Amino acid sequence: MSRSSSPRAAAGWGRPFRLVLRLAVLGVGLGVLTGSGLKLMAPHWQARSGADAGSTDAGQGNEPQTVRALPEGLPSGRFETSSELSAISERWRTLAAAQPDLKASGFLLILDDGRYAQLAAGEPRSAASSIKTPILLAALEGIDAGSQRWDAPLTMDQEVIGGGAGWMASKPVGTRFPLHEAATEMIRVSDNTATNLVIRAAGGQEAVNRRFQDLGLTATVVNNWLPDLEGTNTTSTRDLARTLALVDTGERLSPRARDLFKEVMATSRTNTLLPAGLLKGLGGGGGNVDDALMAKGVSVYNKTGDIGIAYADAGLIHLPDGRRAVAAFMVEGPFNDPRSTDLIRAMAAAMAPTLMQAPQ
Numbered sequence: 001m002s003r004s005s006s007p008r009a010a011a012g013w014g015r016p017f018r019l020v021l022r023l024a025v026l027g028v029g030l031g032v033l034t035g036s037g038l039k040l041m042a043p044h045w046q047a048r049s050g051a052d053a054g055s056t057d058a059g060q061g062n063e064p065q066t067v068r069a070l071p072e073g074l075p076s077g078r079f080e081t082s083s084e085l086s087a088i089s090e091r092w093r094t095l096a097a098a099q100p101d102l103k104a105s106g107f108l109l110i111l112d113d114g115r116y117a118q119l120a121a122g123e124p125r126s127a128a129s130s131i132k133t134p135i136l137l138a139a140l141e142g143i144d145a146g147s148q149r150w151d152a153p154l155t156m157d158q159e160v161i162g163g164g165a166g167w168m169a170s171k172p173v174g175t176r177f178p179l180h181e182a183a184t185e186m187i188r189v190s191d192n193t194a195t196n197l198v199i200r201a202a203g204g205q206e207a208v209n210r211r212f213q214d215l216g217l218t219a220t221v222v223n224n225w226l227p228d229l230e231g232t233n234t235t236s237t238r239d240l241a242r243t244l245a246l247v248d249t250g251e252r253l254s255p256r257a258r259d260l261f262k263e264v265m266a267t268s269r270t271n272t273l274l275p276a277g278l279l280k281g282l283g284g285g286g287g288n289v290d291d292a293l294m295a296k297g298v299s300v301y302n303k304t305g306d307i308g309i310a311y312a313d314a315g316l317i318h319l320p321d322g323r324r325a326v327a328a329f330m331v332e333g334p335f336n337d338p339r340s341t342d343l344i345r346a347m348a349a350a351m352a353p354t355l356m357q358a359p360q
Contacts, residue, residue: 077111077324079245088117091350099343102333106347107237111245112323113359117351121238124219125330126231128305129165129190130312134220134235134243136264138211139183139202140257147203150260152179154197164227166191180260187303188267192226199225215252216242231310231332240314240328244301248316248324265301265316273313273341274327275300277348282356296320298356308335313344317355325355 088108096104096119107121142148153176161169168177168191182198185191202208205222212220219236226233246252247261271289278293278300279285285292293299297320305312314328329347331340 077245077249078114079109079111079242079249079251079326080114081109081116082114083116085115085117085351085354088351088354089119092117092119092347095343095346095350099333099339102331102337102340102343104329104331104343104347105237106327106329107241108325108327108351109241109245110323110325110355110359111249115359118238119347122219122236124221124234124236125312125332126307126310127220127233127235128228128231128307128310128312129192129195129226130240130303130305130314130328130330131220131222131233131235132186132190132195132226132305133240133265133303133314134212134215134217135195135198135202135208135222136183136187136261137215137243137247137252138208139179139198140253140261141211142202143260144254144257148179148201150178150180152201153177154179154182154201156193156197160193160196160200160225162192162196162226164192164229165189166193168193168197184264184267187264188269190270190304195226212239215246227307229307231307235312235330237312237314237328237330240312240330241326244314244316244326248326262301265303268301268303270304271300271302273304273311273344274302274315274329274348277345278317278352278355280345281349281352305330309333311340311344313348319355321358327351 085108092104092106096102103125105120105123105125106118108117110116139148143150156168156171156175156177157173161173163169166185166189168175168182168185177194177197179198179201182194182201185194186198199205199208199222202211208222217235217239219234220239221234223232224230247258250258253261275289275293278298279289282296282298285295290299299318300315302313302315310330310332312328312330315326317325317327319325327348329344331343333340
């Protein structure tokens with residue numbers, strides 16, 4: 001028999017093995033106990049650490065640690081003027097003087113610092129479809145006040161059917177549309193029947209006009225149902241710019257209603273006036289106007305107006321450095337005269353380089 005197979009040899013190797021095993025088990029047990037103790041003591045140590053930090057900052061050991069406020073972020077701005085951008089105002093006057101048979105007005109306000117330009121900004125002009133932006137604001141204030149629901153059904157009857165732009169008028173009398181659809185189509189394709197439905201949902205023409213006065217839109221009045229081809233409904237470039245600024249700065253509408261306002265405004269299809277003029281003033285760009293502006297860091301939420309004898313466009317402008325501006329232009333002249341739209345684009349182009357410059 002060999003030594004390795006003897007009972008004595010087996011017993012000799014077994015004792016060290018059992019000792020090592022017992023030490024391993026003991027080590028695991030101690031590790032578990034230590035970990036549990038540390039876990040139980042952690043909140044106490046964290047509290048002490050916070051108190052010590054507060055003592056270091058405040059000089060008193062019994063005071064809690066001061067919580068630092070988060071940065072306020074970019075300012076929202078206000079609809080207030082400070083210094084006039086005289087070069088732009090003068091350029092607008094020169095452009096308008098070259099077309100003496102056209103009645104032009106314009107207003108620009110950089111919301112962050114109050115710099116502005118103006119040309120007959122407070123004078124009432126035929127609003128055409130540009131009045132639909134203040135109407136949208138009035139409707140959303142009703143949502144905030146709880147007097148109307150965004151999904152409220154609106155019944156189309158003969159009174160509110162309007163010709164011209166839009167598709168709702170082609171539906172049978174008695175067709176029902178939710179308010180959100182009517183408000184969106186009012187802006188997206190400038191649907192006149194949709195606009196009349198929204199006016200009635202907001203309480204009718206007199207109620208909407210009272211709301212305009214409360215908003216400080218002193219030149220904005222609905223006198224007739226849309227399309228109002230005679231141009232009796234009025235507004236001003238200052239009023240149109242103010243409408244957009246009141247929403248963007250948070251002075252009007254709750255956060256959710258402001259989101260709805262901007263979502264609806266973003267659906268507007270026509271970008272051939274203010275956006276196209278801005279793009280021209282920034283050196284142009286190929287393809288779609290909105291895409292070309294976006295490549296330059298600029299976006300525009302705008303709504304136009306066009307009844308042949310009056311053209312308008314007003315928009316909220318997002319600039320590449322985070323600043324925002326509101327601008328509006330209106331021109332009255334001979335029916336379907338291309339000089340009217342050309343003048344709006346030229347006025348928008350004239351302000352573009354200054355908008356892109358950071359304030360001194």
